[in-house]
Amino acid sequence: MIQIFITGGTFDKSYNYINGELFFEKTHLPEMLKRSRCQLDLKIETLMMIDSLEMNDLHFEKIISKCKNCNTNKIIITHGTDRMVETAKAIAQAELKNKTIILTGAMIPYAFGSSSDGFFNLGSALSVVQTLKKGVYINMHGQTFNGDKVEKDIKNGIFKSIN
Amino acid sequence: MIQIFITGGTFDKSYNYINGELFFEKTHLPEMLKRSRCQLDLKIETLMMIDSLEMNDLHFEKIISKCKNCNTNKIIITHGTDRMVETAKAIAQAELKNKTIILTGAMIPYAFGSSSDGFFNLGSALSVVQTLKKGVYINMHGQTFNGDKVEKDIKNGIFKSIN
Amino acid sequence: MIQIFITGGTFDKSYNYINGELFFEKTHLPEMLKRSRCQLDLKIETLMMIDSLEMNDLHFEKIISKCKNCNTNKIIITHGTDRMVETAKAIAQAELKNKTIILTGAMIPYAFGSSSDGFFNLGSALSVVQTLKKGVYINMHGQTFNGDKVEKDIKNGIFKSIN
Amino acid sequence: MIQIFITGGTFDKSYNYINGELFFEKTHLPEMLKRSRCQLDLKIETLMMIDSLEMNDLHFEKIISKCKNCNTNKIIITHGTDRMVETAKAIAQAELKNKTIILTGAMIPYAFGSSSDGFFNLGSALSVVQTLKKGVYINMHGQTFNGDKVEKDIKNGIFKSIN
Numbered sequence: 001m002i003q004i005f006i007t008g009g010t011f012d013k014s015y016n017y018i019n020g021e022l023f024f025e026k027t028h029l030p031e032m033l034k035r036s037r038c039q040l041d042l043k044i045e046t047l048m049m050i051d052s053l054e055m056n057d058l059h060f061e062k063i064i065s066k067c068k069n070c071n072t073n074k075i076i077i078t079h080g081t082d083r084m085v086e087t088a089k090a091i092a093q094a095e096l097k098n099k100t101i102i103l104t105g106a107m108i109p110y111a112f113g114s115s116s117d118g119f120f121n122l123g124s125a126l127s128v129v130q131t132l133k134k135g136v137y138i139n140m141h142g143q144t145f146n147g148d149k150v151e152k153d154i155k156n157g158i159f160k161s162i163n
Numbered sequence: 164m165i166q167i168f169i170t171g172g173t174f175d176k177s178y179n180y181i182n183g184e185l186f187f188e189k190t191h192l193p194e195m196l197k198r199s200r201c202q203l204d205l206k207i208e209t210l211m212m213i214d215s216l217e218m219n220d221l222h223f224e225k226i227i228s229k230c231k232n233c234n235t236n237k238i239i240i241t242h243g244t245d246r247m248v249e250t251a252k253a254i255a256q257a258e259l260k261n262k263t264i265i266l267t268g269a270m271i272p273y274a275f276g277s278s279s280d281g282f283f284n285l286g287s288a289l290s291v292v293q294t295l296k297k298g299v300y301i302n303m304h305g306q307t308f309n310g311d312k313v314e315k316d317i318k319n320g321i322f323k324s325i326n
Numbered sequence: 327m328i329q330i331f332i333t334g335g336t337f338d339k340s341y342n343y344i345n346g347e348l349f350f351e352k353t354h355l356p357e358m359l360k361r362s363r364c365q366l367d368l369k370i371e372t373l374m375m376i377d378s379l380e381m382n383d384l385h386f387e388k389i390i391s392k393c394k395n396c397n398t399n400k401i402i403i404t405h406g407t408d409r410m411v412e413t414a415k416a417i418a419q420a421e422l423k424n425k426t427i428i429l430t431g432a433m434i435p436y437a438f439g440s441s442s443d444g445f446f447n448l449g450s451a452l453s454v455v456q457t458l459k460k461g462v463y464i465n466m467h468g469q470t471f472n473g474d475k476v477e478k479d480i481k482n483g484i485f486k487s488i489n
Numbered sequence: 490m491i492q493i494f495i496t497g498g499t500f501d502k503s504y505n506y507i508n509g510e511l512f513f514e515k516t517h518l519p520e521m522l523k524r525s526r527c528q529l530d531l532k533i534e535t536l537m538m539i540d541s542l543e544m545n546d547l548h549f550e551k552i553i554s555k556c557k558n559c560n561t562n563k564i565i566i567t568h569g570t571d572r573m574v575e576t577a578k579a580i581a582q583a584e585l586k587n588k589t590i591i592l593t594g595a596m597i598p599y600a601f602g603s604s605s606d607g608f609f610n611l612g613s614a615l616s617v618v619q620t621l622k623k624g625v626y627i628n629m630h631g632q633t634f635n636g637d638k639v640e641k642d643i644k645n646g647i648f649k650s651i652n
Binding site for chain 2: 602
């Protein structure tokens with residue numbers, strides 16, 4: 001069984017046509033999973049629906065606590081990209097042994113159609129969480145990074161390995 | 164480096180608005196890779212652009228020969244779903260030791276927009292080809308199947324493990 | 327009030343991912359109208375869901391009869407493009423005085439996403455049915471043709487005026 | 490011949506995946522016209538690419554001057570919805586006799602795919618500019634409003650007739 005925790009981020013943002021701003025209307029995960037024809041045994045829980053720039057210590061603690069206490073060792077977390085690295089590090093420091101935890105997200109909201117990377121990243125995270133060793137990882141644009149050896153290249157909107 | 168071999172299949176089909184039939188206009192892979200922001204070192208080659216129902220022994224031989232002779236041990240093959248299992252078995256029998264070969268595809272053409280599973284499957288295959296042991300696999304809808312222990316459930320349009 | 331009659335055609339075709347063929351699963355009209363935020367007083371009725379190449383005299387008679395007997399003088403008919411001209415002529419010959427009747431459709435199914443012309447044509451037909459004089463028209467790709475002075479340019483997939 | 494003036498607005502906004510904000514990258518009009526298979530004789534000019542909330546007197550003057558001096562009497566202006574009514578009134582007051590001028594736009598950017606109303610509105614405006622009498626109009630969601638008898642219902646994101 002694979003646990004998916006939803007925390008918000010660009011991945012799940014929608015466009016509010018009344019005020020022209022981005023907001024969280026609902027998670028797109030069920031729709032995405034149906035579209036993918038995924039037959040995996042999944043458990044989905046929304047922990048929060050926020051931009052990761054708004055995450056504080058309480059949010060980090062909640063995510064870590066949920067990872068620790070869920071009864072599976074394969075976990076995917078959908079997350080805003082701006083602080084994905086920070087959350088990955090916080091989880092890594094919590095030393096949740098025996099768990100494979102993957103953070104993923106999107107640079108363009110799934111709701112924005114044919115430009116979004118979210119659906120690709122979800123497929124990627126779902127497949128790779130089943131094969132990776134225990135540890136905390138970021139999986140974006142087809143690459144898997146160790147959670148403590150990755151940074152976001154803000155200028156180019158991609159993730160990179162660091163030593 | 165990852166080698167991607169394109170063979171056609173539903174994954175790359177387009178709609179011909181003149182005669183209302185599906186056909187192969189071009190591969191959508193470059194567009195999909197750009198959209199995904201993929202930074203991986205990829206080599207892409209189109210071996211054929213056909214419906215897998217039209218594949219004959221010569222096509223199988225070409226695919227196997229290309230897998231054998233390419234200078235990388237990580238290979239993804241985009242392929243029609245109808246005979247994906249057959250091709251996987253043919254490659255498995257060729258005993259290309261030291262190669263991780265993943266076949267993937269789509270149930271709905273990428274060109275058909277927000278209903279297609281192709282982009283999810285591409286992300287999935289790209290990430291998992293980097294982590295799987297040597298062998299021949301089918302990766303569809305977030306699942307990885309051993310190439311010699313899988314069948315297509317034609318009625319439901321999904322793949323299933325067999326013993 | 328505007329009456330919309332649905333007859334099928336490419337406009338409403340869907341892709342059957344089990345057998346790879348196009349078929350009529352449902353009309354996309356309600357979804358399209360919602361997306362357009364259309365506030366017009368509309369009445370929608372599905373007369374048939376077929377490829378216009380399959381239309382026979384009974385189908386033509388049904389369409390004409392429905393146009394004649396509906397209690398509004400503004401009518402839009404969604405229709406396959408292959409025999410749209412023929413149906414327009416048949417309706418024109420029925421001399422339904424006092425009615426503005428517009429046939430429209432699509433060269434690419436609405437269900438195929440960002441390549442389809444259907445949504446554009448629907449907006450076009452809805453606006454123009456409110457301004458045109460009595461008569462039978464074909465409205466495609468932003469142009470309005472008199473129903474008895476139009477042909478389909480099959481080679482290029484567009485409609486053209488004839489004398 | 491139909492003149493299309495582009496002024497920006499939600500219609501043409503794109504998503505900047507680096508900073509998560511909406512911006513004007515390019516106009517989507519050529520892409521939309523190609524998709525629609527439009528064969529009309531069109532002349533397209535970008536006057537500005539701004540949110541209509543940022544329009545000042547100089548912008549209004551430029552739009553009016555361009556409408557006055559272009560050598561056709563059929564004009565479409567793509568425009569932000571927030572001040573579409575204001576611009577329509579300003580043009581109406583300029584008393585450009587012998588011109589049919591239609592303002593249109595979108596509540597959701599065309600770039601956001603299958604949720605956008607922009608493509609529907611473009612088809613609508615293109616067809617109706619060919620049939621309406623001289624005057625200034627707003628055409629949105631399949632309805633044509635007299636430019637001096639319309640307001641935006643900000644709460645619901647639609648336009649309404651007023652007396």
